[in-house]
Amino acid sequence: MDLGEKLKKLRLSRGLTQEELAMRTDLSRSFISQLESNRTSLSIDTLEKILRALGTDLKTFFSEEEEPKVVYKKEERVPIYDEPEGVSSYLLISETETKKIDPFLVILKPGAQTEEEGYHEGDEFGFVLQGRVDLWLDNVRYKLSQGDCFYYKADKKHMLKNPSKKKEAIVLWLEIY
Structure with a gap:
C-alpha cells in the first residue's frame, strides 16, 4: 500500500489543500507534502489525527476495498418483468445499492406506454435515443424526439x-436518489 498516495487521494476527495489539512491537524504543510510523497514516516497518533481531520478512521483507511465495477456488459442487463404490454425495460447496471442512480433502457413498441408512476423522492432524467415519446407530468404532455x-x-x-x-422508441432513463 502506498500510504502517501492514499492519504493524498483522500485529502483531494475532501476538497482540501495541503495547507488546509495542515491547519486542521496542527502540522506543517511541508510535513503533509513529505508524507504524501513518502519522504517521511509518521506515528500512529499523527496518522489518527490526520484521518480524523479527513473524516475517517484507521479501520476504514486500512480496509482493503475491492475496486468498484466500472464496465457492465450488455449480457448483464437485468430485465424488468412487470412492464405493460409493448414496454421492455432493462436495468443497465446491477449492484446499485451503493449508487444513487438506477439507469434503465426503456423500449416502447408503437403506441405502448409505461405505467403511471406516483410521487416519490428523487429526480428523473431521460434521453430519447430513438423515435418519439410523450412525457406526461401531472397530466401535462411534453413531446420529445x-x-x-x-x-x-x-x-x-x-x-x-x-x-x-409504426416506430419503436428507445429511452435511456435515469432515476436519481
Whole structure:
C-alpha cells in the first residue's frame, strides 16, 4: 500500500489543500507534502489525527476495498418483468445499492406506454435515443424526439408514451436518489 498516495487521494476527495489539512491537524504543510510523497514516516497518533481531520478512521483507511465495477456488459442487463404490454425495460447496471442512480433502457413498441408512476423522492432524467415519446407530468404532455432529453423532480405523476403507430422508441432513463 502506498500510504502517501492514499492519504493524498483522500485529502483531494475532501476538497482540501495541503495547507488546509495542515491547519486542521496542527502540522506543517511541508510535513503533509513529505508524507504524501513518502519522504517521511509518521506515528500512529499523527496518522489518527490526520484521518480524523479527513473524516475517517484507521479501520476504514486500512480496509482493503475491492475496486468498484466500472464496465457492465450488455449480457448483464437485468430485465424488468412487470412492464405493460409493448414496454421492455432493462436495468443497465446491477449492484446499485451503493449508487444513487438506477439507469434503465426503456423500449416502447408503437403506441405502448409505461405505467403511471406516483410521487416519490428523487429526480428523473431521460434521453430519447430513438423515435418519439410523450412525457406526461401531472397530466401535462411534453413531446420529445430523438436527441431530446428531460429532467424533473419525481414529485409529479409521470409516464412515457410512444405516440407513433409504426416506430419503436428507445429511452435511456435515469432515476436519481
